[in-house]
Amino acid sequence: MxxxxxxxxxxxxxxxxxxxxxxxxxxxxxxxxxxxxxxxxxxxxxxxxxxxxxxxxxxxxxxxxxxxxxxxxxxxxxxxxxxIQMVFQDPAASLDPRFTVGQLIGEPLTLTEKHRATRNKRVLALMDDVGLPVALFDRFPHQLSGGQRQRVAIARAIAPRPxxxxxxxxxxxxxxxxxxxxxxxxxxxxxxxxxxxxxxxxxxxxxxxxxxxxxxxxxxxxxxxxxxxxxxxxxxxxxxxxxxxxxxxxxxxxxxxxxxxxxxxxxxxxxxxxxxxxxxxxxxxxxxxxxxxxxxxxxxxxxxxxxxxxxxxxxxxxxx
Missing domain, CATH: 3.40.50.300 (P-loop containing nucleotide triphosphate hydrolases)
Structure with a gap:
């Protein structure tokens, strides 16, 4: 590989x-x-x-x-x-503070999935895979704990199925x-x-x-x-x-x-x-x-x- x-x-x-x-x-x-x-x-x-x-x-x-x-x-x-994707040491620095959790995880999917509804459905499935509550979908990185931010980074990394x-x-x-x-x-x-x-x-x-x-x-x-x-x-x-x-x-x-x-x-x-x-x-x-x-x-x-x-x-x- x-x-x-x-x-x-x-x-x-x-x-x-x-x-x-x-x-x-x-x-x-x-x-x-x-x-x-x-x-x-x-x-x-x-x-x-x-x-x-x-x-x-x-x-x-x-x-x-x-x-x-x-x-x-x-x-x-x-x-x-x-x-090939990457997860960095500091999730606070690697996540764009202007994006919500849903936007951060869904960003890699925009290359392959143009329909927002289908993309959001996939994002919610990824959040479930990494143990993130659905309620965090519209939160920003600064509103999350360190562990939650790293789970967002991991979900974003696995989104394109690398x-x-x-x-x-x-x-x-x-x-x-x-x-x-x-x-x-x-x-x-x-x-x-x-x-x-x-x-x-x-x-x-x-x-x-x-x-x-x-x-x-x-x-x-x-x-x-x-x-x-x-x-x-x-x-x-x-x-x-x-x-x-x-x-x-x-x-x-x-x-x-x-x-x-x-x-x-x-x-x-x-x-x-x-x-x-x-x-x-x-x-x-x-x-x-x-x-x-x-x-x-x-x-x-x-x-x-x-x-x-x-x-x-x-x-x-x-x-x-």
Whole structure:
């Protein structure tokens, strides 16, 4: 359904070129959920926006349903928008404050359904699908709660029946109780509409409840990608292990990994990416080889890839 090939997104700055996305390769199959996780500043949102062509890639390709969208002129992107939609982090910023709920959800339908009565009937069905009361049809975004606004954004995204939805931190602006409700809603809608999700989050604990596979990003690169169970039970990259340690557990004496790796320091600037493995400045397992050479993504099982010298086949993993 979605193929990302050697994708790069760069930003010019007075200090030089900053690499937000640096050679990403990724696939999302029909009906699959792929989670993209990592700290703020790792390039997750830039990747999501480049997939939607809200940002122009500097290099590489994005292929949706066999169509290379990076080579399409902008006037030819509109028909493709029905196949891929996006839900943003802040619904208050992504919803036009001049439109009512009915107008917001119905706007994508104007391309295919010209009769207002038929369109409104479809809008009411979508509101029911996402758990919005009919009484909100004529309300404006500022009259809704945060959870209701995000449900409007989700209803608008599924209105044209897309094949895939890009979810950029869709629950991070909500409190914990609302997060669970929206995540459960997304699971139900995926089963109902048979969509694929590209789910971006800084919190691996959120993604774990939905993802079939998880891709871990650090400074513009994927450092590990594997099925959900493999990531949670046997992470191969020290950065993945550190992210897992940040997930709260009910019993503080429990540990997912016996040898804890506590993440310290900040993500380096994309203007001065460290040489070799970019994570070596924060990794207690780093060697001279890590500082000299960039580890390529290599297979560590039938469905898992990791970019770490310590997980190379000839080297014993520090987590074994």
């Amino acid at each position: 979605l193929q990302v090939q050697n994708l790069q997104v760069t930003y010019p700055t007075p200090q030089g070129k900053a690499y937000a996305v640096n050679g990403i390769n990724l696939e999302v199959a029909a009906g699959e959920t792929v989670g993209i996780v990592g700290e703020s500043g790792c390039g997750k949102s830039s990747l999501a926006r480049a997939v939607m062509r809200l940002l122009e890639p500097s290099a590489g390709r994005v292929v949706i349903g066999g169509v290379d969208v990076t080579s399409l002129p902008k006037r030819k992107l509109r028909p493709l928008r029905q196949r 094949d895939i939805i890009v979810l950029d931190e869709p629950v991070s602006a909500l409190d914990v109780s609302l997060q669970a409700q929206v995540l459960n809603l997304l699971v139900d809608l995926q089963q109902q509409y048979r969509m694929a999700y590209l789910f971006v989050s800084h919190d691996i604990g959120v993604v774990q409840h939905m993802a079939d596979r998880i891709a871990v990003m650090y400074l513009g690169r994927i450092v590990e990608i594997a099925p959900y169970a493999d990531i949670m039970e046997s992470p191969q990259h020290p950065y993945t292990q550190a992210l897992l340690q940040a997930i709260p557990v009910m019993d503080p004496r429990r540990s997912r990994i016996a040898d804890k790796q506590i993440l310290t320091g900040d993500v380096p600037s994309p203007l001065s990416i460290p040489s070799g493995c970019a994570f070596h400045t924060r990794c207690r397992f780093a060697t001279d080889r890590c500082r000299r050479s960039v580890p390529p993504l290599h297979s560590v099982g039938s469905d898992s890839l990791v970019a770490c010298h310590l997980s190379a086949p000839s080297t014993e993993s520090p987590f074994n």
